[in-house]
Amino acid sequence: MIFPVLAVLAGCRNEKYELIIPMSGINVTSPVDGSSVDLNDMDLDAVTFSWDQAQEAGATLIFSTSKDLETSVYVDAGAGVSYDMTPTDLNTVASQLGVVAGSSGVLYWTVKASDNMAAAASSVYTITVSRIVSKLKTPADQSVLELLVDEPEAQITFSWDGEGQEGTDYSVLFSMDANMTETGSVDNLTTSTSSVTLTADQIQTVIEQFDIARFSQNTIYWNVKNNTSGDYVSRASGVLNIKDMLRFTDIRGENGEEVNQYRVVKLEYNGITQYWLAENFRSAYAADGTSLVPGTEYQVLTENDPSWCSTAEEKAAARKAYGNYYTLDAALKACPEGWQLPTYDDWRALYDAAGVAGSYIVLKSPDYYRPADTVAEKAEEFWGAWGLNLPSAGQWWGNGNAPDLSNANSQHIYLLADDIPDGNCVFVQSAADANFWPQTSAGAPARYYYVGK
Numbered sequence: 001m002i003f004p005v006l007a008v009l010a011g012c013r014n015e016k017y018e019l020i021i022p023m024s025g026i027n028v029t030s031p032v033d034g035s036s037v038d039l040n041d042m043d044l045d046a047v048t049f050s051w052d053q054a055q056e057a058g059a060t061l062i063f064s065t066s067k068d069l070e071t072s073v074y075v076d077a078g079a080g081v082s083y084d085m086t087p088t089d090l091n092t093v094a095s096q097l098g099v100v101a102g103s104s105g106v107l108y109w110t111v112k113a114s115d116n117m118a119a120a121a122s123s124v125y126t127i128t129v130s131r132i133v134s135k136l137k138t139p140a141d142q143s144v145l146e147l148l149v150d151e152p153e154a155q156i157t158f159s160w161d162g163e164g165q166e167g168t169d170y171s172v173l174f175s176m177d178a179n180m181t182e183t184g185s186v187d188n189l190t191t192s193t194s195s196v197t198l199t200a201d202q203i204q205t206v207i208e209q210f211d212i213a214r215f216s217q218n219t220i221y222w223n224v225k226n227n228t229s230g231d232y233v234s235r236a237s238g239v240l241n242i243k244d245m246l247r248f249t250d251i252r253g254e255n256g257e258e259v260n261q262y263r264v265v266k267l268e269y270n271g272i273t274q275y276w277l278a279e280n281f282r283s284a285y286a287a288d289g290t291s292l293v294p295g296t297e298y299q300v301l302t303e304n305d306p307s308w309c310s311t312a313e314e315k316a317a318a319r320k321a322y323g324n325y326y327t328l329d330a331a332l333k334a335c336p337e338g339w340q341l342p343t344y345d346d347w348r349a350l351y352d353a354a355g356v357a358g359s360y361i362v363l364k365s366p367d368y369y370r371p372a373d374t375v376a377e378k379a380e381e382f383w384g385a386w387g388l389n390l391p392s393a394g395q396w397w398g399n400g401n402a403p404d405l406s407n408a409n410s411q412h413i414y415l416l417a418d419d420i421p422d423g424n425c426v427f428v429q430s431a432a433d434a435n436f437w438p439q440t441s442a443g444a445p446a447r448y449y450y451v452g453k
Contacts, residue, residue, distance in 0.1 A: 024112045024119040026059070027052045033125040039087040039094075039132045047090055049109065050082035057115035059083075064108045065097050067124055073097060077111065087132065088236065092178040094129045095239045096219070101134035101141035132236035135161040136224065138195075141238050144217070145203070147245040149263055152201035160224045160233050162194030169227040172196055174203075176210050178221050178237045184209045190227060204245040214338070214450065215264060215275045217243045248277065250336055252285035264450070265387035269353035275450040277339075278389055280323025286333040297330035298443070299396050321368045321389075323445050325396035328425035331416045331446040339448035341418045344438060346449070347427045351436065354386065360429065364413070365389040390415070390447075395426055398442025414444040 028051045031037070037047055049061055061075040061083060073096050077083040085093075099105035106128050110121040134141060137159045145156060158172050169190050173183040184206045186198060212218045221237040246264040263278040284292055292298050301319045309315040326334065335341050342350075354363050359382045361369070366383035368391030395414040417427040417438070424438035 022116075022119045023122045024110075024116065025053065025122055026055070026111050026113065027123045028109070028111055028125050031125070031127055034128075035125075036128040036130070037090070038130040039091050040130060041087075044087050046084040046086055048082055048084050049077070049111070051111045052081065054079060054081050055113040055115075057113060059111050060114045060117065061085075062110050062112060062121070063093050063097060065105070067108050069108065069110070069121065069124070071097070076114070088179065090129060091132045091236050094131050095141070095178070095236075098142065099129065099131050101131050101136075101236060101238065104128055104130045134236050134238060135234040136222070136238040137161065139238070139240060142241065144241045144243065145200075146243040147200040147204050149246045152199060152204075152245075154200040155197050156200070156203065157195055157197045158222070158224075159195035162233070165226060165233070167192060168229075170194070170196075170233070171225045171227055172198070173223055173225055174206050174210075175221045175223075175237070176212070176218075178239075180221065180223055180232070180237060182210075200245065203242070204247070205249075207242060207244070208249055212244060214248075214452075215244050215246060215266065217241050246275075248336070250283060252283055252287075252289055253291075254289055258283060258285060263387075265389075267350070267386060267388070269357075270349060276388060277447050277449070278387055280321065280391065280393065280445040280447065281326070281331075281334065282320065282323040283334055284324070286330075287336055288333075292326075292330050292334065297327055297333075299325045318368060318391075321365065321391050322393040325393075325443045326416060326446050327398075327443040328416055328418070330443070332418065334446070335448055338450060338452055340451045341416060341446065341448055342427075344417045344420045344427055347415065347417055347429070348436060351429055357386075362386045363388045363390050365391045368392070369413075388447075391445075393445045395439070395441045396443040414439075414441075416444045416446045 028049070030048065030050045051059065056079070058079045059077040061077045062069055062072050063075070064070065064072040073093050075083070075085070075093070094105060094107065095101070097105070097107060106126050108124050108126055110124045112119060112121060138157055139145065148154065162168070169192055171185055171190050173180060173185050175181065175183045186202045186206060189196065207218065207220055220240045220242045222240060223237045224233040226233060246266065248262045248264050250260045250262065252258045260282060264275050265278040267274050267276055284294070284298070286292055294300070301322060306315065306318050309318050331341055351360060351363065354360050361382050362385040364384060390413050392413055411430050413429045415427050416425060420427070420438045422438070424440045426439045426441050426444045428437050428439050429435070
C-alpha cells in the first residue's frame with residue numbers, strides 16, 4: 001500500500017516521497033465475504049476460518065466491528081491455514097465486540113502473521129453472527145454495574161428462565177471467562193426459585209477473588225448452575241461490565257485471621273490519576289503474613305487515646321482513623337502487593353496540587369484533623385473534598401513509648417515517606433502554610449497508593 005506524502009526539506013524545496021506500509025500478504029478465503037452464521041443452530045459444531053498461507057510464527061485471527069480494525073478481538077489461530085472455532089467461542093468474540101445475546105451483528109475479520117501484526121491486512125471479510133439466545137434474563141446482557149463503596153447494600157436481581165426445572169436447586173456463578181472455567185459464588189447461597197437478589201457488597205466480594213484490574217471496569221461472565229443435574233441453565237454465559245468498588249480488602253495472618261477493609265480514593269492531579277488508601281493502614285502483619293513486633297516495629301494507641309474524644313465509641317473510631325504507627329522498615333514490609341509507600345516527592349507533589357486547588361485541607365479529615373483557627377475559617381466545602389481524609393495522628397518516638405499523639409489543636413500532619421535523604425523517614429506538613437520538612441523519628445502512620453500487580 002503506497003501513500004504519497006508531501007515533505008518540506010532543506011532549502012524550502014517541496015518534494016514528494018513514498019511512505020510504504022507493508023501488507024500482510026495473507027488472503028482470507030472462508031467463510032466467504034458476507035456470510036451469515038446462526039450460533040443457535042444445534043447442529044453447528046464449529047465455524048471454520050481459513051486463509052491461503054501458513055505462517056512460520058503462527059497466525060492470529062482478528063475480529064472487529066469496523067473495517068479499519070480499530071477495536072479488535074484477537075484469537076491465536078496456530079500455524080496452519082485454518083482454524084475451527086466453536087459456537088461458544090465465536091459467541092464470546094461477538095459479545096466482546098458488543099453484540100447483545102440473541103441479536104445479530106456484522107463482524108469484520110482477517111488474519112495476520114503473529115510476528116507482524118503491524119502489517120496492513122491484505123483482505124478483510126465480513127460475517128454476520130447471530131448470538132446464542134440466552135436463558136438469563138436480568139441483568140440484561142452487556143449491562144454496566146457500578147459498585148459503590150457508599151452503597152454496599154444496593155441490590156441487583158439475577159433472574160433466568162427456569163421453565164421445566166421446577167424444584168431445582170440453583171447457584172449463581174461468576175467467572176472471568178465465558179466458558180466458566182474458574183468460578184466464584186456467594187458462599188452457601190442457593191435458591192429453588194428462578195431469581196436471586198445480591199447486594200453490591202456480595203458481588204464485590206466475589207469478584208475480588210479473581211485477577212481483576214482493580215478500581216476499573218472488568219468484563220465478568222455469569223451463569224446459573226442446576227445443582228441437581230450439574231448443567232448450566234443457559235448455553236451462553238451472560239456478560240456484565242462491572243465497575244470495581246473503591247475499596248481494598250486486606251486479609252493477613254497464617255489462617256487469614258486479620259481482615260481489614262479500606263476505602264480507596266481516586267485522585268487526579270498534575271495530569272496523572274492515582275488510587276490511594278483513604279484510611280491509615282492498621283495491619284499487625286507483614287505482607288507475607290508474618291507478625292510485626294509491637295512496640296518495636298509498630299505501635300498502637302492506648303485505650304484512653306485520643307484524650308479529646310468523650311465516649312468509648314468515639315475513641316474506638318478515632319483509633320481506627322489514626323491506624324498504626326510504623327517504623328519505615330515495618331511499613332515497607334507491611335506494604336500490600338501492588339501498592340507503594342509514597343516518597344517525599346510523592347507527598348510534595350500531592351500537597352502542592354492541593355494547595356493550587358485552594359487549600360491543603362482538601363486532603364484532610366474534617367473529623368480527625370484539628371486545625372488552627374486561620375485554617376478553620378476556610379469554606380466548609382474545602383474540608384476533605386479530595387476524599388483522602390488525613391488525620392493529624394502525630395508521630396512515634398519509639399523506645400517502647402506510646403505514640404506522641406498530636407493534641408486537639410495540632411496544625412501538622414505526620415506521614416511515613418520512603419527514600420527521604422539523610423536518614424529521615426517522616427514527611428511533615430503544617431496546616432496554615434506551605435511548610436514541609438523531613439523529620440527523624442521512630443515512625444508515623446502509613447498510607448499507600450496503587451501501582452498494580
